[in-house]
């Protein structure tokens with residue numbers, strides 16, 4: 001079994017007399033999780049550097065600020081006194097260069113900082129594929145706080161912004177569409193794929209989301225690419241031209257949301273090995289001793305299981321932070337994430353996934369799909385055709401229990417088990433209409449089985465795998 | 466649709482404007498016979514006062530309460546001053562001047578308002594209700610597909626502490642000040658609801674009846690708003706229906722009917738110590754005197770607080786009371802819903818909360834102990850402190866100012882649960898049970914939290930829900946009233962209010978589900 005540190009050991013206390021200086025570039029979820037855990041385990045000196053904001057905020061909540069659900073301060077998970085109290089130093093600066101020989105960071109404003117151990121947690125930046133006009137005023141990504149400020153400036157309302165065009169049908173694209181929609185700004189949504197996010201979602205689900213988008217009066221254009229963005233005489237966005245048809249769509253804002261890339265340009269001048277991201281091994285170590293990378297900007301030499309080499313999601317950044325804290329505090333530990341899970345929201349439809357459901361079932365795999373006859377509620381369960389082993393589930397409009405699916409995946413439960421105990425997994429609020437019986441009936445009908453449903457049991461829910 | 470909304474708003478504002486102007490309007494003319502009745506009923510022995518009123522008030526026309534009230538108050542002061550000087554203690558009048566003015570005002574009101582109660586009701590309550598509904602109902606269509614409807618809350622001056630918010634604040638605070646400290650100005654309002662009061666209890670309305678009626682009306686109209694806003698969330702729909710039912714039936718109708726049946730006025734769901742005067746001498750005496758039903762109420766009140774409340778909290782959490790039954794909670798969850806985001810989430814506020822609410826609990830318990838001691842040993846003082854003084858301080862500072870003026874008046878500024886969070890002694894008591902011996906918790910769904918902060922922003926109790934959720938920890942907090950809104954607004958399906966086994970309810974975690982199992986096990990179990 002792996003040894004895991006839980007609190008500062010006396011040995012560590014002794015070591016830190018020398019106050020090893022841990023410098024983290026990036027105050028996102030990965031860098032901040034790392035800092036918090038290092039603090040729990042040790043007395044090391046910790047500095048977090050970011051050029052974006054003074055304090056850590058939740059990037060995932062940027063949309064809610066524009067939509068008026070929250071103020072920006074609400075996106076900050078910790079109160080401002082938290083950092084001082086935990087002796088985590090915050091530095092607002094842009095790192096221009098890393099000198100790994102001297103162990104020095106050089107800042108854009110001329111200053112510099114020594115480190116003993118360096119962690120690169122600089123996240124991502126929006127993709128720009130070299131479209132003509134992509135840097136005009138009014139063409140913006142939706143990643144950083146500055147993007148939000150820009151959007152507020154260029155699209156405060158539908159008088160100033162008569163139409164916005166969004167390029168790229170991913171999770172951030174649909175969030176941006178929802179944001180603009182909330183201010184009644186007409187949106188044209190250009191999606192390269194033939195159906196929304198169908199590289200990830202199975203057909204039925206992807207179709208459902210297409211319809212849902214259209215129902216929100218968003219002008220969804222599938223199989224459509226951007227050719228160029230045209231400028232007015234002041235260097236501002238005036239219109240876009242569609243690749244396929246040559247159509248010109250007048251607009252004041254273009255949202256570039258065709259995915260993200262690791263934000264590592266400033267590392268290029270250093271000796272640290274780069275691919276698309278900062279190359280790391282399973283221990284999140286780079287090719288240079290005492291330099292690590294975590295979060296969106298880290299790229300595994302070899303992907304872990306079905307995961308991608310670069311995992312640009314919130315949860316993985318957090319997990320890498322949790323793991324690397326152990327290594328930095330003297331207990332070298334590999335990044336070994338458990339079962340995959342994720343979630344998102346498409347306008348009004350909540351989406352959760354546990355395990356692996358691929359858009360197209362892989363070899364030996366099959367999907368079982370159930371959809372509510374009227375509402376936007378559906379699930380897709382992936383399983384092994386031969387062994388009936390449960391592989392993963394997508395749920396739309398039904399909340400499910402992470403713990404239960406995690407356990408079932410560990411226990412390698414089969415479909416019959418999962419289907420008949422589905423009630424244990426339901427996580428919808430109390431009194432919600434439940435669909436497990438309906439789902440089971442369809443399963444029985446499809447597979448000619450005669451399974452009966454089991455009542456929810458607290459005992460099973462709380463028993464560990 | 467938009468037009469209907471705007472017309473509705475105008476109609477509502479007209480109704481509100483008339484209602485707001487009423488305290489200063491109307492004509493009053495006291496006739497001799499009515500005054501003699503008051504003298505008899507109130508057992509007034511002060512001829513100074515009687516003569517004063519007879520010469521200066523009886524038979525004369527007064528325009529608006531502001532002309533009548535000062536004369537009565539002056540007459541009262543003069544009379545009491547004279548009697549004090551002459552040591553004629555039995556002639557002194559202990560009725561508060563605003564109560565006296567209200568009593569006289571009610572009898573002497575004549576003129577348009579008093580003669581057209583139905584019409585005036587329509588012009589105030591009627592327009593208010595119609596206008597508000599016209600403003601609210603189009604949302605069924607305007608809000609679009611069902612889902613969370615918080616767009617623009619922080620852009621709107623009404624819900625973002627802008628000028629509309631401050632106007633509402635001023636209105637609410639003034640309303641409570643009139644109600645508690647200048648009830649004579651509510652005289653015209655009482656006239657509007659006289660017919661309703663007479664139909665229920667057989668008596669003309671007093672200002673508390675106005676309050677009760679308004680409370681129910683406001684809750685009903687704002688419940689319609691809740692139904693529309695949260696129509697995708699059946700928990701909110703049920704909960705809203707429940708508070709509405711308990712307010713209208715238990716707090717409003719049953720007590721009035723009991724009065725008609727010569728029984729004591731009692732709200733069966735109002736548990737001590739929220740119902741802080743339950744053990745006051747006058748109440749105990751009146752309950753005991755009524756016999757049968759009185760004794761039943763006495764026993765019920767005690768059983769409710771000592772047995773029913775904690776047992777229900779054990780099984781369901783304090784939500785069964787605070788957001789399913791309670792009247793204060795009911796108003797907070799309907800009228801107060803647009804303001805829930807204003808609760809302070811800071812650690813500092815949490816500290817203040819714990820000091821304040823437990824102080825009030827201690828206060829009410831000490832006061833009740835003194836009251837009971839005085840009651841059974843037949844003394845007015847305990848350790849040299851007058852029980853009645855302590856009671857009046859509590860009634861004034863906690864019962865009126867804290868619960869009413871601050872509790873509701875400050876909705877648009879400090880959020881809708883100021884009283885429930887910082888002041889209510891019953892909530893403090895339920896909180897202990899909920900924290901230490903209950904099956905209720907808000908389960909955090911493994912590692913799914915993205916720290917977005919919607920839950921914390923919309924928690925009316927100022928609980929930093931995210932602080933727990935982002936650590937994968939269940940939320941077990943004494944102050945949680947189980948409104949379920951954190952769960953509703955969470956975009957990732959992370960939170961679920963549920964009652965389950967006590968084992969594992971509190972689950973401090975450091976490493977969230979989804980990471981290396983070894984790391985999770987070791988760090989979390991420590």
Ligand SMILES: Cc1cc2nc3c(=O)[nH]c(=O)nc-3n(C[C@H](O)[C@H](O)[C@H](O)COP(=O)(O)OP(=O)(O)OC[C@H]3O[C@@H](n4cnc5c(N)ncnc54)[C@H](O)[C@@H]3O)c2cc1C
Pocket residue numbers: 025026027028029030031049050051052053059060061062063093094095096121122123124142143144172175263266294295296297312313314315317343344915
């Ligand atoms: C709108 C939006 C919605 C999202 N929603 C979800 C979601 O629902 N679920 C999910 O799982 N994921 C979501 N994500 C992705 C998730 O937010 C990211 O995976 C996560 O924030 C990455 O965290 P990080 O710590 O790696 O980097 P970041 O959060 O990007 O933090 C890196 C920081 O480093 C700073 N920095 C970079 N370079 C330098 C430099 N040279 N000098 C100084 N500072 C520098 C950056 O300015 C930034 O502040 C969303 C992302 C966005 C943009």
Ligand code: SF4
Pocket residue numbers: 907923924925926927928930940944945946947948949950951952962
């Ligand atoms: S924690 Fe959730 S359920 Fe409890 S009071 Fe706050 S918002 Fe309501």
Ligand code: SF4
Pocket residue numbers: 913914915916917918919920921930931934935954955956957958959960
């Ligand atoms: S609303 Fe949900 S996802 Fe957002 S912080 Fe709260 S629990 Fe986490």
